[in-house]
Amino acid sequence: PARFRISPCRPLPDAHALAAATRSSPPPLPRALSHYYRRPPQALRGICRLTSPRPARATLHAASAELEAGARSRRHRPPFPAPPDLSSSTAAAIGGWELGPDRGAAHVSAVAGEEARMASAAPQQLGGLGGSVNGSAAATPLHGPAAPAGANGADGYDSDGSYNFAPPTPSTLSMSIPPELAGAIPLIDRFQVEGFLKAMQKQIQSSGKRGFFIKKSVGPQVREKFTLEDMLCFQKDPIPTSLLKVPNDLVSRSIKLFHVILKYMGVDSPAIISLEERIELVAKLYKHTLKRSELRDELFAQISKQTRNNPDRSWLIRAWELMYLCASSMPPSKDIGAYLSEYVHYIAHGATTDSDVRVLALNTLNALKRSVKAGPRVAIPAREEIEALLTSRKLTTIVFFLDETFEEITYDMATTVADAVEELAGIIKLSVYSSFSLFECRKIVNGSKSSEVGNEEYIGLDDNKYIGDLLSEFKSAKDRNKGEILHCKLVFKKRLFRESDEAVTDPMFVQLSYVQLQHDYILGNYPVGRDDAAQLTALQILVEIGFIDNPESCVEWISLLERFLPRQVAITRAKRDWELDIISRYQLMEHLSKDDARNQFLRILRTLPYGNSVFFSVRKIDDPIGLLPGRIILGINKRGVHFFRPVPKEYLHSAELRDIMQFGSSNTAVFFKMRVAGVLHIFQFETKQGEEICVALQTHINDVMLRRYSKARSGSATSTVSQNDVSQADKPPNAEMYDKRVQELSKVVDESQKKADQLRDELQRKTQQEREMQEELEGLKDTLQSERHIIKEVTSERDRLKSLCDEKESSLQVW
Structure with a gap:
C-alpha cells in the first residue's frame, strides 16, 4: 500500500480561542477521524509529517459536519478519495489536509474555493455547537512545540509541523542506523543534524516544496524522528547549511561546494556535461578544499550523501567518480577518514552493488589508503592529471x-x-x-x-x-x-x-653502486694519491671498453682519460705522464674481465676511511675550534662523519661514530655534539637536508649495534657447542657475513611473498573469469538444447503436414 505524508494546506483557528469564545468545550471528534488525526495507522507512522500546528478539534468537527452536510445535498464533493481505512465523511472532514505518496509523488489537495468556504464556515458551525464548559486541559490539549512527546496518544508521534528530533546516542544509533553508516556512530557530534533540519525546513517553507530526501524503505517502518540517516541521503535541492559543524566563515563555502557537486553530477543541468566542464569543476573543488581540512571533511560528507539512495544511475556513477577524484589527491581527517573508509568498503564489497559503482568504490578505497598515508597534495593537481584520471590513462x-x-x-x-x-x-x-x-x-x-x-x-x-x-x-x-x-x-x-x-650479488645493484661511486670519485669527493688515481682510471677504462692490445690506437682513449681522471688530481702532473702511467697499469689487467674490474674499483674505494660515503653540501654556522671553512662537504659512512673542503677538494677531519655523542636537525640546520681531541664541542651547519643526514647517521649506528649483538649472540652459542660438533663445522667462519646474507635473503623472501600474493590475486581473478565463462557455457548449452527441441518439433510438424499433403494428393488422384 502507498505510504502518505500529511501537510497542512492552510492554517486553521486555534481550538482554545474558539472554545473560550463560545464558552463551551468542543464536541468529540468522530471515531474514525479522531483515530486518523491522533494516531496514524501503522503503515503511515514514521513517514507522516505535519508542517504546521494541529488544527483544533472543534474546527475539524465543524469542518466534518459542514462537508458531510454538503455531500448529502450534493452541493459539495470531497476534495480527494478517502483512504481505505477512513469513511468518506472522515476523508471529507480532513479535506483541508494534503495526502500524497511518499517521496515526491503527486499530491492530492483540496480545491482552493472549497478551502476558502470551509475556512469561513467552520467558525459559524462552531458557534452553534453546545456543551458544558469544564476548562479541562485534556479537552483541548496543547499542540505547540513545547508540548512533550507522547502527550497526545503516548506514541511519540509529533505533529507540530516538523520531524521530531532528539539527540541520539551511540547505543540508540547502533540499533537503528543502516550498516553502511555504522562508522558514523562515533562521529554523531561532528554532524549538525538538528541545525540542518531547521535550516532545511526554512528553505522548504520559502520555496513551497514538501520534501527533500530520497530514501529507500523496505516494508513498514516506524520512523518518527529525523536522524543522521535522513540527512545523509541523496537530495536534488541545494543544502541551506553544512552537514558538519564548521566555523561560521566556512558555512557559505560549504554550500557552494554542494552546488558544484550537483553540477558535476548533472543534477542542475539537463544537458550532458563535457569533459572540459568536469575538469574545471574538479579543479574548483581542489582550489577551495585542498588547504582546509574542515572543508575537505565537509566535501567528503556531501559526496557520500549523494551516493546514498541515489535514484539515477548516471548521477550515482558521477558521484562515485567525484569521490575517487577527491580521494586521490587529498585525505579527510582521521575520524571522518575512518567512517568514509568503512562506508566505501561496505559499498565496494556489497552483493547488490552495481558493477561500475563497485569498480569506482574499489579505486576510491585504494586511493584513500594512499592519500591518508601521504597526506594532501601540496599543489593543486594540474589539468592534465585530472583529465588522465577521468579518462583512465597514465x-x-x-x-x-x-x-x-x-x-x-x-x-x-x-x-x-x-x-x-x-x-x-x-x-x-x-x-x-x-x-x-x-x-x-x-x-x-x-x-x-x-x-x-x-x-x-x-x-x-x-x-x-x-x-x-x-x-x-x-x-x-x-x-x-x-x-x-x-x-x-x-x-x-x-x-x-x-x-x-x-x-648483495644482484648485477643491477652492483652496477648502480658502481655508477654512484664512480660519479662521486670523478667529482673529487674521494681524494686519493697518484698511484690510486692511476689505478682507478685504468679500471674504469677497462669497464668501459674492455681490454685491447694497443689502447693508444683507440679513438676514444684521450677522451676516456679526461673523463675518468678527476680534474684536481689531473693538474698535479703532466698529461703525458698520466697517460703513460695509466697505459702501463691498463696493460697489466689483461686477465681481468669487466665485472672483475668493476668489483676491484669498488673494493679500492671501500677501503678508504671515507669510502662508501654519501655527501651533503652545508654551510658552517658554529665552529667552536675554528677548524672548518665557511662551506663544507659532509661525508657519512659506516665509520662516522667526514669533513671536506669543496674547492679545492681536500680532506679535513673525521669524527668516528663513538665520538659523536648527540646529533639533531631542524628544517634549516643540523648539529653534532662530538668529541675533538677529548673535548666535547657542538658544531652547527646550515642545510635543508638535516633530516637525511640524521637518518643516515642513525642507520649506521643501528648497523653497528646489530653487528655487536650478533657477535655476542654467536659467541655465546659457540661457547656452548663442542668444537667437534658436525654442525659447527658447517657454520660459516664469518658470522657477520652470515647475518648479512640472512638479511638479504629475508628481503628476497619478502619480495617473493609480494609476488606470490600478486600471483594469487591473479589466479583468483582467472578462476572467477573461468567460473563466469563456465556459467555462460552452461547457459549456451541450455539454449542449444531448447533450440534442438524446437527444431525437432518443427521437423515433426513438417513431416505431419507433408504426409497430410500426400494423402490429400492421393485422394485427388483417385477422384
Whole structure:
C-alpha cells in the first residue's frame, strides 16, 4: 500500500480561542477521524509529517459536519478519495489536509474555493455547537512545540509541523542506523543534524516544496524522528547549511561546494556535461578544499550523501567518480577518514552493488589508503592529471641515472615517490632496492659555468611526496629563476651505502653502486694519491671498453682519460705522464674481465676511511675550534662523519661514530655534539637536508649495534657447542657475513611473498573469469538444447503436414 505524508494546506483557528469564545468545550471528534488525526495507522507512522500546528478539534468537527452536510445535498464533493481505512465523511472532514505518496509523488489537495468556504464556515458551525464548559486541559490539549512527546496518544508521534528530533546516542544509533553508516556512530557530534533540519525546513517553507530526501524503505517502518540517516541521503535541492559543524566563515563555502557537486553530477543541468566542464569543476573543488581540512571533511560528507539512495544511475556513477577524484589527491581527517573508509568498503564489497559503482568504490578505497598515508597534495593537481584520471590513462615522466641514462615511468594524480621507485625497480629488474630512492637534482647554468661539473645539488625526496607536486615545483622554480637557467630533474640513486651491501650479488645493484661511486670519485669527493688515481682510471677504462692490445690506437682513449681522471688530481702532473702511467697499469689487467674490474674499483674505494660515503653540501654556522671553512662537504659512512673542503677538494677531519655523542636537525640546520681531541664541542651547519643526514647517521649506528649483538649472540652459542660438533663445522667462519646474507635473503623472501600474493590475486581473478565463462557455457548449452527441441518439433510438424499433403494428393488422384 502507498505510504502518505500529511501537510497542512492552510492554517486553521486555534481550538482554545474558539472554545473560550463560545464558552463551551468542543464536541468529540468522530471515531474514525479522531483515530486518523491522533494516531496514524501503522503503515503511515514514521513517514507522516505535519508542517504546521494541529488544527483544533472543534474546527475539524465543524469542518466534518459542514462537508458531510454538503455531500448529502450534493452541493459539495470531497476534495480527494478517502483512504481505505477512513469513511468518506472522515476523508471529507480532513479535506483541508494534503495526502500524497511518499517521496515526491503527486499530491492530492483540496480545491482552493472549497478551502476558502470551509475556512469561513467552520467558525459559524462552531458557534452553534453546545456543551458544558469544564476548562479541562485534556479537552483541548496543547499542540505547540513545547508540548512533550507522547502527550497526545503516548506514541511519540509529533505533529507540530516538523520531524521530531532528539539527540541520539551511540547505543540508540547502533540499533537503528543502516550498516553502511555504522562508522558514523562515533562521529554523531561532528554532524549538525538538528541545525540542518531547521535550516532545511526554512528553505522548504520559502520555496513551497514538501520534501527533500530520497530514501529507500523496505516494508513498514516506524520512523518518527529525523536522524543522521535522513540527512545523509541523496537530495536534488541545494543544502541551506553544512552537514558538519564548521566555523561560521566556512558555512557559505560549504554550500557552494554542494552546488558544484550537483553540477558535476548533472543534477542542475539537463544537458550532458563535457569533459572540459568536469575538469574545471574538479579543479574548483581542489582550489577551495585542498588547504582546509574542515572543508575537505565537509566535501567528503556531501559526496557520500549523494551516493546514498541515489535514484539515477548516471548521477550515482558521477558521484562515485567525484569521490575517487577527491580521494586521490587529498585525505579527510582521521575520524571522518575512518567512517568514509568503512562506508566505501561496505559499498565496494556489497552483493547488490552495481558493477561500475563497485569498480569506482574499489579505486576510491585504494586511493584513500594512499592519500591518508601521504597526506594532501601540496599543489593543486594540474589539468592534465585530472583529465588522465577521468579518462583512465597514465602520464609519463623521465627519471635519470647518474651516468646520464634514463628510464620513462608512468604516474597519475596519486603516485608517490615510493610508488615510482617500486615501478622503476621493476623496469630495470632491481630486486633489492630498499636503499635506493629518488632525488631532486638542481643545476644552475649561466654562461661560462654551463659546462662545469660538480655544481649540482641533490635533494633527497620523501617516500610520500607526490610526483605531480614535484613536477609542479620544477616548473615553478624555472619560472622564478628568470635570469638563470635552472635545470631540475629526477635522479635515481642510493640513499646510503650499508655494510650489508657487500653481500648483495644482484648485477643491477652492483652496477648502480658502481655508477654512484664512480660519479662521486670523478667529482673529487674521494681524494686519493697518484698511484690510486692511476689505478682507478685504468679500471674504469677497462669497464668501459674492455681490454685491447694497443689502447693508444683507440679513438676514444684521450677522451676516456679526461673523463675518468678527476680534474684536481689531473693538474698535479703532466698529461703525458698520466697517460703513460695509466697505459702501463691498463696493460697489466689483461686477465681481468669487466665485472672483475668493476668489483676491484669498488673494493679500492671501500677501503678508504671515507669510502662508501654519501655527501651533503652545508654551510658552517658554529665552529667552536675554528677548524672548518665557511662551506663544507659532509661525508657519512659506516665509520662516522667526514669533513671536506669543496674547492679545492681536500680532506679535513673525521669524527668516528663513538665520538659523536648527540646529533639533531631542524628544517634549516643540523648539529653534532662530538668529541675533538677529548673535548666535547657542538658544531652547527646550515642545510635543508638535516633530516637525511640524521637518518643516515642513525642507520649506521643501528648497523653497528646489530653487528655487536650478533657477535655476542654467536659467541655465546659457540661457547656452548663442542668444537667437534658436525654442525659447527658447517657454520660459516664469518658470522657477520652470515647475518648479512640472512638479511638479504629475508628481503628476497619478502619480495617473493609480494609476488606470490600478486600471483594469487591473479589466479583468483582467472578462476572467477573461468567460473563466469563456465556459467555462460552452461547457459549456451541450455539454449542449444531448447533450440534442438524446437527444431525437432518443427521437423515433426513438417513431416505431419507433408504426409497430410500426400494423402490429400492421393485422394485427388483417385477422384
